[in-house]
Amino acid sequence: MAAVTFTWQGDGMARLTAAAKNLEPGKARHAFRRGINKAGDKTYTATKRTVAKQVGLSQKQTEAKGGLRRVRANYSALEYLIISRGGHISLKEFKARQIAKGVSAAPWGIRRVFASTFGLSAGKLGGHVFKRAGAARFPIAKLFGPAIPREIVKDASRAAFVETVARELPPKIEHEIRRLMKGTAS
DSSP: OOOOOOOOOSHHHHHHHHHHHTSOHHHHHHHHHHHHHHHHHHHHHHHHHHHHHHHTOOHHHHHHHTTOEEEOOOSSOOOOEEEOOOOEEEGGGTTOEEETTEEEEOGGGOOEEEETEEOSSOGGGTTOOEEESSSSSOOEEEOEEEEHHHHTTSHHHHHHHHHHHHHHHHHHHHHHHHHHHTTSOO
């Protein structure tokens, strides 16, 4: 499983840590947890939206077929995880249709023709797309498109993750600390 990690450094972190010291220990964790979860939810949405566009599926299909889920920060673990599990997605999920030259499908959001392929209208093949593996009638091989776990850590989806975390996390944590201090510090 590939991972993208965001580490926050600089004088902003020192200021927030100093402000958090003015709070009770439990309240500081509470502020960090709430800030991480709020920023994490926005990051999850931005990442899901971007990876869906990147692979050519709807957001709902991306969540279902890519095993996309989130684990929110809690009192014992101040971390927000975006997890994707699964393998390559069958070509039938990418608006595949049978044409004279083979099957036309749009993995990665780009429609193309997969020459000498078949299977969408054949009843017992489940609507999947196949290609003959040799010159004989059998064996046949199923064709696949992208894998969400691979796509989520590269290109536009990675950039969306990093940019959203950098933009959302510091202000959210600062807001939660100020909220708990009830305006006693600026």
